[in-house]
Structure formats: structure tokens, C-alpha cells
Amino acid sequence: MESRKTPLYQKHLQNKGRIIDFAGWALPLDYGSMLKEAKQVRLNCGLFDASHMGEIEIKGKGAFKFLQKLTPNDISLIAPGQMQYNLFLNTSGGIIDDFMCYYCDESLLCVVNSSNKDKVVSWLRDNKEQGVELIDKSEETALISIQGPSSSRVIARVFGEKIASLDYMFFTKKEIDHRQVLISRSGYTGEDGFEIYIESKDAPYFWDRLIQEGEGFGLISCGLGSRDILRIEAGYPLYGHEINEETNPYEASLGWAVKSNKDFIAKEEIVGIKNKGLKKIRVGFIMDEKALARQGYGLYLGRNKIGEVCSGTFSPNLNKFIGMAYVLSEYAATGKTIEIQIRKKFYKAKIAKYPFVKINTKSKKEV
Template sequence: MTDTLRRTPLFSQHQALNARFTPFGEWEMPLQYSSILQEHHAVRQRVGMFDISHMGKFLLHGAGVHAALQVLVPTDLSRLRAGQAKYTVLLNEAGGIVDDVILYIEEAAVRCIVNAATAAKDMAWLRRYLPPECEIVDESATKVLLAVQGPAATATLDPLCADSLAPLKPYRHRAVKILGQPAWVARTGYTGEDGVEILVDSDTGERLWQALLEAGVTPCGLGARDTLRLEAAMLLYGQDMDEETTPLEAGLEWLIDWQKRTFVGREALSRQKQEGIERQLVGLELQGKGIARHDYPIYWQAQAVGKVTSGTLSPTLGNAIALGYVFPEFANVGRELTVQVRDRHVPAVVVPRPFYRRPR
């Protein structure tokens, strides 16, 4: 690792657990502690925790901040009330995805959690479009953000909280006290499992990490985070989408409220919707031995029809899965294709997304 990589406030905790580290953007982050497979299964079957303090954490407030955001995202925020959250995207004028974010609505503010690698870009984007009376407080360096995920997540956390988290519904958030200290908790995550994300100060974050370890929670790194999110077909910014990708291509049209007359990128998206897209995101299940990796070509017979963006051997399903872009005429579910894995063409079929849904 180089000395230029940033570290979260919990870095010494990860060292004490003999974590294996990896560069992730500008950060030195835990890749795994035990094994990716064990950490993955811990989240699917019980409960695991991730240090996600590297993510950008902005608090937007000021007169008219809710109305100002309405024209900055394609999603209708007008029906959201304090305590609710919404996944959406920031777009450029060409309709390309600047970043995918979650907005958490408060009475007089909006909390915005953004990807670590795009935090500086997102800050500049927000400052460019928000009116001067809207202030942006960057909490990225001063707060610890933990994701506690899995079917036993809230039950494990409840003994540490002043009030039970069980009544908190998905995509809801509220202030609580954890270990007697102020905390903010949201029922959101990036694993396809039940769970919460917790924002606290650095000292409380270290105490909470230790308390969760003592409660039997499995520490998990970026390796398991990637296999979990891919099973749930959650996109990774910079890999499955970027500024050259539109929501229509990425299967995110459900984020667009076409009744909104004005939002950044609307004209370009309207034109693309009318003219049609040139590529479309699909889920692939490989039928033979081999794992599809980023940029592996996708074929129909001898014709190259697309590229893989993410791929792994699914620990839960036991077979290789992938996301990729293909020409729209090859995107129908059931379409048989192949993925070139090194010097072999491995049979694959287009399947519905997500690959995995948690039991209800």
C-alpha cells in the first residue's frame, strides 16, 4: 500500500483483525478478514458488518433545499416526508449518470450518501446546481458509517439501542441512541439482505465496532460486499454504469418521473426514449465452467454483441452470474449467448434480475 491512500477511523480495528487490505479508489480498505465465502454466507444466514466510512456523507440544508433537489434528479421527491429515503441518480445534461445516491429526507435538510470514488465530483456537481442559499456540510471525514446486514441485524443491534430498530421500515431512517450516544440509523443497504446503516461520530464508531464483534457479528470486507450486491443485481458505479451510461440503458428507467417537466438531463433522455437505446443491461447465468469478468466479450454465435461489466461465482446460488450490456435485440430473457472466458466460449443465458431475492 502507498502512504497516499486514505484510511477510515476504524483502520486500526481492521489491522487488529488481520484484515487483508486492498486499494479502493483513494482508500485503503479491508478486502476480507477470514474468507470472502465465509463472510458472504454470514450476511445471508446471520449478520455481518462492513466499515463503509469511506463513502461520501453530505448534509444539505437551507431555504428551499427540497424544492431545489427536485430539479436535480429525475425522481419525484415531492411525496417524500421526513424519515423517508429514496435511491436515485445524479445526471449530466446528456442524461449520463454522474453517480447513484440515496437521499434521506429530514424536516429542514436532506442527507446524501454518495460513492467514495465520486465524492469530490458529486460535491462540485451539487455546488454547481444548488442555489447559494443551500449549504452543503461535508461529514465524510468526521463520521463513521457502518452497515450491519443480515436476517439477524436488528435483533443483534437492539440490545445496544435505547429503542428497538425492528419497527423501522425499509428506506426509512431516524435518530436513535446507540451505546448511549447520538446516532442516525437507516434501514438501507447494498447486500440484498435486511439490515441497517449507522452514522455515528468516530469514538462511538470504534466502540460500536467492538460491541458488535463481542455480540458475534462477522466483520466483512469489500470482497463479500461485491458478491452480495451482485447476487442482488445492485449496480456498481464506475463498473456497471458511468457518465456515458443513461438510466434507460442501465435498467433504471423506474427512477425517472416523466411527469416532471424539468430536471437535468431530461431533454436528452426524452430523445433517447423516443429514438431507442443502443445497448441494454442484462443479467447472465453461465451454463458451463468459467467466471465472466469485467470487459469479457459477449457473443451470439460468431457475432460480438456486448461486454460483461461485473461477474462472479455466486456463493448462494452455486453458479456463475454476470451483468453486462448487449444490443437490445439480444436482451430478452431466455436468450442463449456465450461469454468468451480467456480462449473458450462459455454458454450463458439471459435471466431475470435480481439473481437472488431474500426470503420474506
């Protein structure tokens, strides 16, 4: 099956992006060097095409109540114009998807992982109630993300000072250059940044504008490779790696997004899981030696397998090999030396805290 193309596909080709298939989408892995791109984002700023992400709008009188019932985070903690990290849980408390919820005046916009979009749409349909309307806007919506300490200066030039001074996890809708735009101050790198939702047909226009205005601020285009490195450095989970239908929010260290003072699907199971105590938990690790531990590799203490790697990478910003893993709770203490089997050899590593880098988002507050 041929990969789907985002509206920025031609831009990636022109820019010599190395195209790979990611969850059915033809996207750039990098534009030559993902290590350089990941460094540039922490130093200045980088531009990402995230148009493969899914956008599902929930409308109607019952929308708010409907999403409250389906998700463990409490949407009443935010107001229109704010966004929130949230989860869809299955009836056993496993994670169907993690997503960003944008609280708009007239609807709730859920930005979900592209690989899970169809699954989430059917889950929402199966649970749909009277007075709720679901609209899949993924096809006509493009997403450009600008990340890094100089992002706000580029945003000021393209979208104006007012948008550039948005607070972290806030967003606004506006018409810019006769085109509809939704911009939030948010991202997936641990740096300051903005996510820009536009109509697919307008994506090349805004991509070019950002590249143009970003030139003096060190802006470069970045691929999926650096996106993955940056999110691992920041300790953020990625669906299919740190979380899936078998992991629950507590072992994934996402318990902060579960608010037990409200009611939601799988609440009983979730409370039960918490009370029973966790068998395994998500931890970070830093390799003592030069070796890249990839997903699925085993963590060992002597001959006993005590865990498994979810994500691993070389961090160009720390100059270290790092990663995240699930490990049996009794071995999760920070600083503990363990071994990871890479091909036929065992390499030493230490359990470490994530984020591995300083988080530089405009405010650390998240609800």
C-alpha cells in the first residue's frame, strides 16, 4: 500500500528530506542529520510537519459530559481557550490512546495519534450518546509545530505579538493572511514552542512563511527522527512504545492525568490497580557504555530478566545513550546498576530519572 502524503510532502522533497513510512504516512526521517536537528531545537528552533496527527471534533450539547465520562482527566479544570493532556482508557484501564484536548467555545477538539485515529473514532462512536456529534477533521487539517527557545520570536513575525505571548497550554483561533489558524503554545520536545493547525491547502503557505521569517533565528526543518530523540530526552511517552492497551496510567507514570474525584469509564479498575500496587513501572536509564538499547531489549540483574526497553536513543544534547523501560517495581530505584542485552552482549546502565533534560516550556504547570 502506498504511503499517504501530507500537504507538505513536496516541501520535504525539495528540502532533501529522507522520506520513510511512518504509520502509513510518507514523512521525513531527517533532512541529513537527526542529531543536528535535535541539537538545533534545544539551541534555536526547528519546524516539524505533524500533519499526520488525527483531529476529532466533539460537538453538541452533550459533548462535555460525554468526554468527561470517557476520560480520566478532569476537563472542568480548564476553561475555553485552554488545552489538556488526557487519555482514552479501555474497560480494563488500558490505554487506547493519549491525546491533547482543546477546549473550544463550541466544541472539544481531540488531537490523537495517527496510528490510533480510526480506533479512537470507533471507540467514540460505540459510546456515543444523544446530543453528541463527532466530526473527523484529520483529512482537511494540517499541523505544523515550531519548537525551541526562539520559537516565539518567529511566531511574532508570522502571526503577531499577541499570539506570541500566549501562555503555555493555551490556544487561540484567528484569521491570519485571510486563512483560518488555531495556534497553541505547546509541543512534544520539552522546549518552548507552538503548534499551528491550519487547513491542509494553507499548509505550504505557512510552512514557507515560517521558514522565511525563521531564517534569522536559526530555524531549520526537522524530521521524525529528531522528534523522537527530543521527546525521549524530555521523558514523554509515545504510543506503541511506553503506552499501549496493556499498560495502565499509573505504571506509565501518567497517574497525574487521572482525577479520581470524578467518574469515568474504567474508574473502578483504575482504583483497583492503584490499591493493589504496581508490578512494573516506567523508568529512565542511562547507559554506562556506548551502546544503543532499542525497544524490546531485556533488562537484567544477574541472570534474571527484570524489565524491557520501550525506547532508546543517542542523546546529542547530553552526549549519552539514554532510554525508557518498564522494570519490576522492586528494581526501579534511581541509580541502580542493571544490564541490558544488546544483540549477544550485556551492557551496563543505570536507572535514571526523566526528563533527562531541563524542561523549558513557558510554565511547568499542567492540569
